[in-house]
Amino acid sequence: MIPQNFDYAAPSTIEEALELLADPEAKALAGGMSLIPLMKLRLAAPGRLVDLRRIAGLREIRQDDGALRIGALVTHSEIESSPLVRSRCPLLAETASHIGDLQVRNAGTIGGSIAHNDPAADYPAALFALEAKVKVAGKGTERTLPLEELVVDAMVTALEPGELITEVIVPVEAASTGTSYQKMRQPASGFAIVGVAARLEKSNGRIGSVRVGVTGLGPSGFRARRVEELLDGTAGSDGEIREAAAVVAEGVEANADLHASADYRRHLAQVFTVRAIRAALARAS
Amino acid sequence: MRSPKESQVRKLPESGVSRRGFLQGVSLGGGALGAAVLERPAEAAQSGVVGPGEVSITLWVNGKEHELRVEPRVTLLDALRDRLGLTGAKRVCDRGTCGACTVLVEGKAVYACTTLAIDAQGKNIQTIEGMTRGSELHPVMKAFVNNDAQQCGFCTPGFVVAAKAFIDEHPNPTEEDVMNGLGGNLCRCGTYIGIRKAVVEAAKAMGGRNA
Numbered sequence: 036m037i038p039q040n041f042d043y044a045a046p047s048t049i050e051e052a053l054e055l056l057a058d059p060e061a062k063a064l065a066g067g068m069s070l071i072p073l074m075k076l077r078l079a080a081p082g083r084l085v086d087l088r089r090i091a092g093l094r095e096i097r098q099d100d101g102a103l104r105i106g107a108l109v110t111h112s113e114i115e116s117s118p119l120v121r122s123r124c125p126l127l128a129e130t131a132s133h134i135g136d137l138q139v140r141n142a143g144t145i146g147g148s149i150a151h152n153d154p155a156a157d158y159p160a161a162l163f164a165l166e167a168k169v170k171v172a173g174k175g176t177e178r179t180l181p182l183e184e185l186v187v188d189a190m191v192t193a194l195e196p197g198e199l200i201t202e203v204i205v206p207v208e209a210a211s212t213g214t215s216y217q218k219m220r221q222p223a224s225g226f227a228i229v230g231v232a233a234r235l236e237k238s239n240g241r242i243g244s245v246r247v248g249v250t251g252l253g254p255s256g257f258r259a260r261r262v263e264e265l266l267d268g269t270a271g272s273d274g275e276i277r278e279a280a281a282v283v284a285e286g287v288e289a290n291a292d293l294h295a296s297a298d299y300r301r302h303l304a305q306v307f308t309v310r311a312i313r314a315a316l317a318r319a320s
Numbered sequence: 321m322r323s324p325k326e327s328q329v330r331k332l333p334e335s336g337v338s339r340r341g342f343l344q345g346v347s348l349g350g351g352a353l354g355a356a357v358l359e360r361p362a363e364a365a366q367s368g369v370v371g372p373g374e375v376s377i378t379l380w381v382n383g384k385e386h387e388l389r390v391e392p393r394v395t396l397l398d399a400l401r402d403r404l405g406l407t408g409a410k411r412v413c414d415r416g417t418c419g420a421c422t423v424l425v426e427g428k429a430v431y432a433c434t435t436l437a438i439d440a441q442g443k444n445i446q447t448i449e450g451m452t453r454g455s456e457l458h459p460v461m462k463a464f465v466n467n468d469a470q471q472c473g474f475c476t477p478g479f480v481v482a483a484k485a486f487i488d489e490h491p492n493p494t495e496e497d498v499m500n501g502l503g504g505n506l507c508r509c510g511t512y513i514g515i516r517k518a519v520v521e522a523a524k525a526m527g528g529r530n531a
Contacts, residue, residue, distance in 0.1 A: 036415070043436075043438055067439075072415035072434060086436075086438075138504040
């Protein structure tokens, strides 16, 4: 399989990249784990590839004002092994370690994954539970928006033509916060058939600040607000967790494909919500 | 080992001929477009834009420098196999799923089928061919032989390269670690049991250190 011809540039600054991306035929290349196969299958045929991998400024992870700012071109394996992410935002590091396989994690990037918005990607579960924000640059513009506003539908985002994700912003977590990502893995590709991330705090025997992010179930990842509401303020007994998890798929149009029917995905979403909340609870102190 | 040489491709002088201007210039030519584009020298591009015709690139493979001309759409796998005669990395799924094309770029296992050759310039590329020292097999290769870790053998080079990268980062793995760590490689003959044993044995033979 050979992609359609394209011209190619590998700029060294974001400004140069945005200039090159102003061409309506242009598409940004990050890790290539999704775009190159799509081009080989001729599902995508950009006339120009703007390779972002030589832009050093997009490959940094730094802590700033109670948040971690992760460059869009940081790979999954860099997130998985970063001491900063592991200690300050362990949910994101844990989620990155579950993505695809060794080869995919060595090349695939967080910005690329978010921009592609595959319904079965792992990151959305964690990023929704973390209430992540995404910094987006365009030619002469810059905006920061919650992930919730960026994702629109399966493979569709609110990115304007020529815009580029430059940074993903997640909170620095208190050591007492409990988090966990649990997924049903598609055995060949490693994609999430369903994946659930939970984040919560525990004080005086009660659960608070519950956030639950879900991926794989619907057209995009989402925050399961109803589950959060039901669980907030409870003691986190098994019965209470099950009762809250039971509503995770309510109002969601569940995906169906050759790997799992919609009914099975709804069932899995409940099972993995229970598991994620239990594991997060066990880690909270 | 010498460090890889930076390629010249991105240091082209600006010529002032914009891509759009060029395309407009030939747009009335109809059928001539393809030929004209292919023959357009890389130098005639806007601020570092090259292709879609062939571009000179330098690849640093197994410690040797190779100069070649490829279109930007040529993958590292096709450049290795079809241009450099290094056919150890195999083309199977050709879409970043099966792992048969695994090579090391800067010591990390990647799918050569989803890496553009032009993007691999200036990086240290290692293939299965670079793992032997003369006729002496690498410890991972020896362990694959000892444990019958292959049947038809088509997936084996990818597995061996991925296993080396895995052991470099996990010097004392269990069989379960190997199963998870090599999840990016598939074997249709189903020789996973032998492969897991081989990788654990190889890690022991390498003495828990990188090799």
